[in-house]
Amino acid sequence: MTSELHEDRTLPAGPGLVARYIESADSPWLPAFFDAYDAAFILEDEKEDLEGFRACLRLNEGAACQALSARYGPYRELVIALFEDGAARPVAAANFIVFAGKEGPVTVSLSYIFVDKNHRRKGLFGKLLYLVREEAETLYGAGGSGPLIFIEMNDPVEMSAEDYARDSDHAGLDQVERLRIWERREARLVVFPYRQPPLSDSQSSDSALLLGVMGATSDALPACAFLAHLERFFAVTVLKGGDPDAVPVAAHQLGLLRTACDNGQDIPLTGFDDVFARAAALKKAP
Numbered sequence: 001m002t003s004e005l006h007e008d009r010t011l012p013a014g015p016g017l018v019a020r021y022i023e024s025a026d027s028p029w030l031p032a033f034f035d036a037y038d039a040a041f042i043l044e045d046e047k048e049d050l051e052g053f054r055a056c057l058r059l060n061e062g063a064a065c066q067a068l069s070a071r072y073g074p075y076r077e078l079v080i081a082l083f084e085d086g087a088a089r090p091v092a093a094a095n096f097i098v099f100a101g102k103e104g105p106v107t108v109s110l111s112y113i114f115v116d117k118n119h120r121r122k123g124l125f126g127k128l129l130y131l132v133r134e135e136a137e138t139l140y141g142a143g144g145s146g147p148l149i150f151i152e153m154n155d156p157v158e159m160s161a162e163d164y165a166r167d168s169d170h171a172g173l174d175q176v177e178r179l180r181i182w183e184r185r186e187a188r189l190v191v192f193p194y195r196q197p198p199l200s201d202s203q204s205s206d207s208a209l210l211l212g213v214m215g216a217t218s219d220a221l222p223a224c225a226f227l228a229h230l231e232r233f234f235a236v237t238v239l240k241g242g243d244p245d246a247v248p249v250a251a252h253q254l255g256l257l258r259t260a261c262d263n264g265q266d267i268p269l270t271g272f273d274d275v276f277a278r279a280a281a282l283k284k285a286p
Contacts, residue, residue, distance in 0.1 A: 013082055019131060020090070022079040025054040033081045036090045040114040042170050043163055045206045046152075048199055053079075053095070055240045064241055072232040074100040076139055080131050082124060091116045092124040096132055098147070099232050100140040104225030106147040108136050109233045113151075117172050129185070148221075149214040150229065151187060152196060153179060156279040158208040176279050179210075179272050187212040188269040190221070192257075197238050197250045205249045213269065221267045223260035230257065 008027050013019040020029045034050045041047050048056075056077050059065055069075065077097040081090035092115040099107045110132060115124045129149075136147040156164060156175040168174050194211040213221070231254055234244035244250035260267065 013127060013131070016085050018083050018085065020081045020083060021135075022081065023057065023060055023076070025057040027057075029081060030054070030057075030079070032089050033079050033093050036081075036093060036116065037095075037112060037114065040116070040171075041112070043167055045199070045203050046154075046196075046209075052199060052240070056097075056237055059236060059241055068236055068241060072099070072228075072235060074140065075232065075236055077237065078135070080128060080135070082128065091119040092128055094128045094132055096149075097233070097237050098136045098139050099229060104148075104222060104228060106136055106140045107225075107229040108132060108147050108149040109229075109237060110149055110151045111237060125181075146215050148216060148229070150190075150233070151182065151212045151214070153182060153210045153212055155208050155210045155275070157275060157282060160208075163208070176276060179275065182212055182214075183272045185214060187214045188216055188219075189272060189275070190226070191268040191270055192226075193253070195249050195253065197234060197244070197247050199238060210275065216269055219269050221269065223257055223263075223265045223267050226267050227254065227257035227261050230254065 008024055008029065009021040011019050011021070020033075022029050022033060024030075030053065031050065034053060038047075059068060060076060060078075075097055077095075079093060079095045081093040083090050092113075094110060094113040096108050096110045096113075099109075113125070113128055115128075132149065133146055136149075154167065154175050156179070159167075159175065164175055171178075190211045190213055192211065194209060196206040196209055198205050231244060234247075234250045234254070235242065238244075239247060239250070244254060257267075
C-alpha cells in the first residue's frame with residue numbers, strides 16, 4: 001500500500017502518436033483532456049466536471065489515499081490520452097481506476113472512453129483498451145486471463161427517447177451499435193439491477209445504464225468479488241472518498257450483494273441479445 005504519487009508520463013503509442021498518462025490533479029495535460037471529453041459527452045448525469053476529475057485524482061496521494069487504501073486495498077485512478085505529435089488536444093482518451101485484487105482478481109472500472117469523430121477507424125479504440133489492460137497488469141499484476149474490466153453503457157431500452165436521439169446524433173453512432181462494439185470485444189452484461197449513484201450533489205443517479213464486463217472466463221462472477229469491486233468503485237470514483245452506505249442508491253445495491261456473498265451466490269453474466277430484441281421492439285433501434 002502506498003500513497004506515493006506516480007509522475008505523469010509520455011510514451012510513444014505508434015507512428016505520429018503519443019500516450020500521455022495523467023495521474024495528478026495538477027497535470028498540465030488534464031485541461032486538454034477535459035476539453036476533448038466535454039465535447040464527446042453531452043448527457044448531464046453521466047458527466048464529471050473538471051473539478052470532479054481533479055477530486056478523483058487527488059485521491060491518488062496523501063492521507064486520503066492511505067485511509068481509502070487501508071479500507072479497500074490499493075488502487076490508482078488515471079487518464080490515458082492519445083495525442084498526435086505536436087497537437088494540443090487528444091484524439092482519444094480513457095479514464096479508469098484500477099483496484100488491486102481483494103476477494104478476487106484485479107479489477108478496472110473504465111469510466112469513460114472515447115475517440116474523436118474525425119479519428120475513428122484508425123485502431124485507436126483498441127489501442128486504448130490494450131493500454132488500459134497493460135497499465136492494470138503493470139500496477140498490480142493480473143495473472144491468468146488478465147484483469148476484469150467493468151464498463152458502464154447506455155441502456156437503449158431505459159433511455160428516454162429524447163436522450164437516445166440527442167446522444168446518438170451527437171456521437172454519430174446509434175446506441176445499439178455502441179453495444180455491438182462492446183459485444184465484438186467479448187464484453188458480457190452483469191445481470192444485476194445496477195444504478196450509478198449521483199456523481200455530485202447537483203446530479204441525479206442514473207438508472208439508464210447497463211454494466212458490462214470484459215475478461216470474465218465463466219458465465220458468472222462470485223458475488224463476493226463483485227461486491228468488493230462495486231463498493232470500491234462507488235466509494236473512490238463516484239463518491240470521491242465518501243461512504244457508499246450513506247447514499248441510498250449505493251447502499252441498496254451493496255446490501256443485495258452482501259446478502260448474495262454471505263449465501264455463497266454468483267452473479268450471472270449474459271449476452272446482448274435480449275437488450276437488442278427489446279430495443280428493436282420499442283423501435284428505438286434502426
